[in-house]
Amino acid sequence: GQQLNQSPQSMFIQEGEDVSMNCTSSSIFNTWLWYKQDPGEGPVLLIALYKAGELTSNGRLTAQFGITRKDSFLNISASIPSDVGIYFCAGQVKKLTFGTGTRLTIIP
Amino acid sequence: GAVVSQHPSWVICKSGTSVKIECRSLDFQATTMFWYRQFPKQSLMLMATSNEGSKATYEQGVEKDKFLINHASLTLSTLTVTSAHPEDSSFYICRGGRSPALNTEAFFGQGTRLTVV
Numbered sequence: 001g002q003q004l005n006q007s008p009q010s011m012f013i014q015e016g017e018d019v020s021m022n023c024t025s026s027s028i029f030n031t032w033l034w035y036k037q038d039p040g041e042g043p044v045l046l047i048a049l050y051k052a053g054e055l056t057s058n059g060r061l062t063a064q065f066g067i068t069r070k071d072s073f074l075n076i077s078a079s080i081p082s083d084v085g086i087y088f089c090a091g092q093v094k095k096l097t098f099g100t101g102t103r104l105t106i107i108p
Numbered sequence: 109g110a111v112v113s114q115h116p117s118w119v120i121c122k123s124g125t126s127v128k129i130e131c132r133s134l135d136f137q138a139t140t141m142f143w144y145r146q147f148p149k150q151s152l153m154l155m156a157t158s159n160e161g162s163k164a165t166y167e168q169g170v171e172k173d174k175f176l177i178n179h180a181s182l183t184l185s186t187l188t189v190t191s192a193h194p195e196d197s198s199f200y201i202c203r204g205g206r207s208p209a210l211n212t213e214a215f216f217g218q219g220t221r222l223t224v225v
Contacts, residue, residue: 040117040199040218040219040221041218041219042112042114042201042203042216042217042218042219043152043201043216044216045215088151088152095154095157096142096154098151098152098153099151100150100151101149101150101151103149
C-alpha cells in the first residue's frame with residue numbers, strides 16, 4: 001500500500017526558531033493535508049493542498065504541494081510554545097494515508 | 109466550524125467485555141465516518157469506513173466481527189469493541205465527513221483512550 005515517510009521524526013528547538021518538516025512518498029497523491037495533534041486529542045487540520053506546486057499559508061504556517069506530487073513540506077516560522085505537538089502529513093488519492101508524524105518540542 | 113463529539117474520552121474495561129464508542133456530528137450531517145486506531149507514538153491507521161445506512165467497509169486485517177460499526181443516522185456512528193483483550197488497548201479516533209468525495213473536509217473527534225486490563 002501507499003506509505004508516507006515523514007521527517008524528521010522529532011525536533012527539539014528553541015522558542016522563536018523556524019521549523020521545517022516534510023513528507024515523501026513513492027506514490028503520487030492528489031491532495032496533501034497537514035494536521036497537528038495534541039496529546040490525548042484528535043488531529044486538527046492545519047492546511048489543505050490540492051494542486052501540484054501550490055503554496056499555502058495559514059498564519060505562521062506555510063505548506064507546499066511538491067511539483068512531483070510525491071512530497072509536501074510544512075514550515076512554521078517563529079515558533080511559540082503552543083506549537084508543541086505532533087504534526088502529521090496525509091496524502092490522498094481515494095483514501096487518506098497518514099505520515100509517521102513529527103514530534104515538536106520547544107526547549108525552554 | 110464543524111464539530112465531531114466523541115465519547116467517552118477514556119475507558120478502562122476488563123478483558124472479555126465489550127466497549128462502545130460514540131461519535132456525533134454536532135452541526136453537520138456526517139454522511140461518511142472513518143474510524144482510526146493509533147498506537148502510542150505511531151500514526152493513525154484506518155480501520156473502517158462507514159456510510160450512513162450502509163455496512164461498513166473494513167481495511168485488510170481488521171476483524172469486522174470484533175469491531176462492530178453502526179452508522180444508523182447522519183449524526184451518530186458507533187464503534188463497539190467486542191470481547192476486548194489487552195492488545196486492543198489503543199487510542200481510537202473517528203472522523204466524520206459531509207460526503208465521501210469531500211473527505212478533506214472531514215473532522216476528527218477528540219479520540220477515546222481504551223485500556224483493557
